[in-house]
Amino acid sequence: MTMISKTTLGIAAGICGTIFLGYCFYFDRCRRMDPNFKKKLRERRRLMKANMKNTSSKLPNMNDHEAVQKFFIQEVQLGEELLGQGDVEGGVEHLANAVSVCGQPQQLLQVLQQTLPPQVFFLLMQQLPTIMNKGFPSNNATVSEDDVE
Structure with missing residues (x-):
């Protein structure tokens, strides 16, 4: 060799x-x-x-119950996925979108309070007023920190 x-x-x-x-x-x-x-x-x-603009959440037709339900499930899944990946801000934004279209936001917030770390839940509570002012419906109920234990 x-x-x-x-x-x-x-x-x-x-x-x-x-x-x-x-x-x-x-x-x-x-x-x-x-x-x-x-x-x-x-x-x-x-x-x-265009794809970057489409990734932001679009509000569904509130009269179409199936569209609202699909949007709600999609936002909760995206929020959980982003939180799992470590993107706390993105996850909180999607969870806030889900809360804003939820029929019973107080009950959802109680569940989220029990499952999310306290700092993430606090960020969610801070994000809710800005999401509500962004054009999401109010669901005839205002959500405040007093509503959640």
Whole structure:
């Protein structure tokens, strides 16, 4: 078995690196010279912005009970998932959305108070007035900290 010297190995690695960089530059140049590149880039950015706007919660039609129920379940699931991932602010926002469309917010808040850590529940209680002012319905009941034990 023949031994390859360190010099030969270094030269081979240098040649492979140069070929790889040349490959990258060549295809980047081809991509940028494509007449549709800027159009595709703008379209991709526009779609990303649209998706970012769509990720925020949209208020369902309050007359459609199924839509409200689906929205409620979706917001609770998203809130729990985000809290599980460590995104406390996002989770609290989605839970506040769920409370705002809930038919019995006091009972839901009591359950959340028992299941959530105290600091997260406190953030939820702080978030509720801003969510209610954002255009969510009031459900003919105002939620205050006195309503929750």
